Amino acid sequence: MPRKSIVILVDEPGGTALPHISDNDVRDPVRLVRGSGYERFEFYGEYAELDGEQVPVYRWHYRTSIAE
Numbered sequence: 001m002p003r004k005s006i007v008i009l010v011d012e013p014g015g016t017a018l019p020h021i022s023d024n025d026v027r028d029p030v031r032l033v034r035g036s037g038y039e040r041f042e043f044y045g046e047y048a049e050l051d052g053e054q055v056p057v058y059r060w061h062y063r064t065s066i067a068e
Contacts, residue, residue: 008056008058009058010041010058030042041060042061043056
């Protein structure tokens, strides 16, 4: 059974450190505020092993600007 309390976010342009996300925050897509926009990550069915457990991998999909 995949672990739900942790997800791995990958492929963000700029390679900045990403925050940990709890299971209460995980949605598809995952949306993170970065500066003046949102980085969006989507789940494509990929899992990775972390500390002996399977965790979902969310890949960067696109960025949108925050509307004023």
